[in-house]
Amino acid sequence: MEHPEDVFNIEFFRENPRPFYALGRELYPGRFKPTITHCFFTLLYRKGRLLKLFTQNVDCLERAAGLPGEMIVEAHGSFASQHCIDCKSHYPDDLMKKALMTGEVPHCQTPQCNGLVKPDIVFFGEPLPESFIINRSLPAAADLCIILGTSLKVQPFASLPSVCREGTPRLLINKERVGGLGSRPDDVLLLGDCDEGVRKLAHELGWLEELEALYREFNPDQGERKIQSLPPKSREELLQDETERLSEEVEKTLRLSREHEERVRRDLQKEEEKYKKKDEQQAKTEDSEAEKTPDSDRILRTEASEEKAPSTQPDKPAL
Numbered sequence: 001m002e003h004p005e006d007v008f009n010i011e012f013f014r015e016n017p018r019p020f021y022a023l024g025r026e027l028y029p030g031r032f033k034p035t036i037t038h039c040f041f042t043l044l045y046r047k048g049r050l051l052k053l054f055t056q057n058v059d060c061l062e063r064a065a066g067l068p069g070e071m072i073v074e075a076h077g078s079f080a081s082q083h084c085i086d087c088k089s090h091y092p093d094d095l096m097k098k099a100l101m102t103g104e105v106p107h108c109q110t111p112q113c114n115g116l117v118k119p120d121i122v123f124f125g126e127p128l129p130e131s132f133i134i135n136r137s138l139p140a141a142a143d144l145c146i147i148l149g150t151s152l153k154v155q156p157f158a159s160l161p162s163v164c165r166e167g168t169p170r171l172l173i174n175k176e177r178v179g180g181l182g183s184r185p186d187d188v189l190l191l192g193d194c195d196e197g198v199r200k201l202a203h204e205l206g207w208l209e210e211l212e213a214l215y216r217e218f219n220p221d222q223g224e225r226k227i228q229s230l231p232p233k234s235r236e237e238l239l240q241d242e243t244e245r246l247s248e249e250v251e252k253t254l255r256l257s258r259e260h261e262e263r264v265r266r267d268l269q270k271e272e273e274k275y276k277k278k279d280e281q282q283a284k285t286e287d288s289e290a291e292k293t294p295d296s297d298r299i300l301r302t303e304a305s306e307e308k309a310p311s312t313q314p315d316k317p318a319l
Helices: 004-008 010-015 018-022 036-046 093-102 130-135 157-163 194-205 208-218 235-292 295-308
Strands: 053-055 072-074 077-084 117-121 145-148 170-174 187-191
Touching: 004 010, 004 018, 036 194, 036 208, 072 077, 072 130, 077 093, 093 117, 145 194, 170 194, 187 194, 194 208
Parallel strands: 053 072, 145 170, 170 187
Antiparallel strands: 077 117
């Protein structure tokens, strides 16, 4: 193994699956509990507001929070199932768990196959799951797109927010701005910790108590969290909030305008440099061709040109 990431390369796995299963105990779901954010997905589903959840995570924490598997598009697969990499036969869950806990390499139970078995997480060199390909255009049907806890750097997953129709609100709950979000008039950025952002959103929706109860349902050892209900805002406070919001919108518009002007300037500069280089290259080519022409040839061509040139002197009268 030349690089650590080879553990997740399908060709390396075929040659030597032992390093992957040596990591099994660390990788297998169950070590961590679902967060308040995972529970928020389930709350959306129970209220009939969830169209589909797309995730790059393979840890199955969305399922652990009570969200049905058919509501999840696991773009990079997950540990929820496992199959033979040759004949694609399903492998029992209990035997896979045993293999991952002990580091044993499981083999297909289908007679005359005996191929290697691995969890259905996507390795390097493997195609994305069919469920992702089928549902990739689904964000275009959404009334609201919520993006949480992602860098949006890995394609084609990173392109999902751009599939949303113009005019569809996109809410980013994340520690930093990513993926060009904030470039549309209807984009909303809630930057900061995901769990706290979800709690703020749930509070505004009037769902905070339900969300905390759901979180305790899947995390009974967390104890009671004191829910702080904010008092209703006065007319002056609401006016102040609206003024701040408008100021932020104006600032965002000005910033986007400056960024656009800067992009146009850079593009024009690149075009000028391109044509300048083209002219310089053409001049060099002409100079090079001139240097390759022998002096005698240039003299002969000049004399020939003079012979062919029409005379500008008037004809002498015949004697």
